[in-house]
Amino acid sequence: MPQFLDAFINQVSEKRNSLLQKATLGRVSDIDADLERLLLETWLPIPARRGIGREVAAVDGSRAIRAFPSGAVLYIARALAVLGRRRFRELEVDAFFSKAKPSEVSVFVGRKMEWLELRAAMRAASEGGLSGGAALIDGSLYGRLLHLPRDQPAEGMRGFMLDYFKTLRELLELCRREGVLLAGVSKESRSSFLRDHLLALLLEEELDGLDSVPGEDKAELRAIFENALQSPSKALPAMRRLKRAHGDRLKGVERILREAASARPDHQLIRRFAKAPGYTIPLELGISGSRGVAMKLIKRDPKAYAMRYFREALSEAGDGESFIEEATGVLEGILGLPSMISFHLLPDPRDTPMRVDVPSWACGLDHRVSDFIGSRPAEADVGEVVALLMEGYAGLKDYNVWLKRADEEVRLSREVVDGIYSSALGRLLNATIIHPRGYRRVKYP
Numbered sequence: 075m076p077q078f079l080d081a082f083i084n085q086v087s088e089k090r091n092s093l094l095q096k097a098t099l100g101r102v103s104d105i106d107a108d109l110e111r112l113l114l115e116t117w118l119p120i121p122a123r124r125g126i127g128r129e130v131a132a133v134d135g136s137r138a139i140r141a142f143p144s145g146a147v148l149y150i151a152r153a154l155a156v157l158g159r160r161r162f163r164e165l166e167v168d169a170f171f172s173k174a175k176p177s178e179v180s181v182f183v184g185r186k187m188e189w190l191e192l193r194a195a196m197r198a199a200s201e202g203g204l205s206g207g208a209a210l211i212d213g214s215l216y217g218r219l220l221h222l223p224r225d226q227p228a229e230g231m232r233g234f235m236l237d238y239f240k241t242l243r244e245l246l247e248l249c250r251r252e253g254v255l256l257a258g259v260s261k262e263s264r265s266s267f268l269r270d271h272l273l274a275l276l277l278e279e280e281l282d283g284l285d286s287v288p289g290e291d292k293a294e295l296r297a298i299f300e301n302a303l304q305s306p307s308k309a310l311p312a313m314r315r316l317k318r319a320h321g322d323r324l325k326g327v328e329r330i331l332r333e334a335a336s337a338r339p340d341h342q343l344i345r346r347f348a349k350a351p352g353y354t355i356p357l358e359l360g361i362s363g364s365r366g367v368a369m370k371l372i373k374r375d376p377k378a379y380a381m382r383y384f385r386e387a388l389s390e391a392g393d394g395e396s397f398i399e400e401a402t403g404v405l406e407g408i409l410g411l412p413s414m415i416s417f418h419l420l421p422d423p424r425d426t427p428m429r430v431d432v433p434s435w436a437c438g439l440d441h442r443v444s445d446f447i448g449s450r451p452a453e454a455d456v457g458e459v460v461a462l463l464m465e466g467y468a469g470l471k472d473y474n475v476w477l478k479r480a481d482e483e484v485r486l487s488r489e490v491v492d493g494i495y496s497s498a499l500g501r502l503l504n505a506t507i508i509h510p511r512g513y514r515r516v517k518y519p
Contacts (some may be wrong), residue, residue: 132156137184286292415456
């Protein structure tokens with residue numbers, strides 16, 4: 075049977091129940107009742123629609139990668155900011171050599187695309203007269219703050235992340251100065267900051283009921299919980315000593331720790347438990363635990379960090395002293411980036427939630443991402459952000475009319491890359507370009 079269809083049908087039939095549960099319900103836990111209770115207790119209703127009175131710019135990007143028999147990697151990255159009838163375009167095409175894995179090359183090109191999105195947003199905010207308006211960027215703003223500043227896998231572009239963070243800081247400062255509401259909107263998100271917060275609440279409820287457990291052991295259990303969120307393989311074995319000491323009294327804690335060690339995104343909880351349109355309580359996000367070590371080194375000695383993590387960029391630089399001076403300045407600027415206020419918005423129970431990030435200054439707070447590790451409840455009013463996104467919501471097929479338009483106009487199809495762009499490349503270089511096997515071969519005279 076063609077395409078192994080018979081084997082495919084047999085395996086799906088054998089694994090039907092497991093596949094159906096994973097695809098529809100996601101992970102099932104024995105503390106789901108508690109998670110549902112807390113989610114619904116903290117669930118916030120969407121206020122009545124009101125006009126926001128802001129101009130809106132929507133920013134999105136796309137990218138393509140092609141390898142050639144020479145070993146070079148060609149990439150095309152572009153970004154577009156749509157502001158009414160105006161368009162602010164950014165594009166970069168280049169080639170490089172790299173010894174890195176294809177996955178690392180793909181991440182690098184993704185960073186290039188994000189950088190162009192930041193540049194397009196800056197142009198919309200400055201050239202487009204967006205003062206007092208709003209700029210929506212497809213994807214997580216918080217995730218961009220957490221990229222590690224370090225050598226990149228592309229020869230000749232090792233220090234690119236310095237440009238990335240310089241532009242990010244400039245955009246955030248420009249938006250704050252001009253009163254532009256900057257928001258990152260993610261339709262698909264694997265984040266679990268809400269779940270982690272709910273588990274922390276459950277842990278405190280459980281510990282409050284363990285009167286016979288000494289305070290120092292409770293402190294250790296809290297530390298084990300934090301480790302479970304970051305390094306699950308190290309956390310659960312640490313429970314053995316405490317279990318020997320307290321036995322079945324820690325069963326509830328152990329269930330919470332096992333859930334903390336699992337992979338379960340916020341969106342799964344919301345899809346399962348939310349009964350009506352609404353949004354989650356806003357949480358303020360600082361540095362994630364996995365980035366804490368890097369941030370501590372930047373705080374302590376940014377010059378030492380630059381010399382340690384930009385060694386290859388330093389060797390590429392013509393003037394090493396100037397490079398280190400510039401890198402130190404950019405790294406110090408990272409410490410001043412704002413923390414993020416994040417929440418999930420569900421416009422319709424049949425739809426997928428949106429993950430939303432806004433700088434904390436947009437909610438009247440003046441906190442930095444480097445001020446703390448992890449998340450904490452935020453005394454933040456995100457009502458205007460919710461109203462803005464609900465104004466742009468047009469149903470199950472159009473989660474945001476502005477971002478959809480930007481996506482449609484900036485998207486790179488295979489036909490565009492291998493037809494229009496590759497054809498133009500061959501003519502401009504006056505060269506015959508052959509893609510290796512794995513890509514459709516294209517030859518030019």
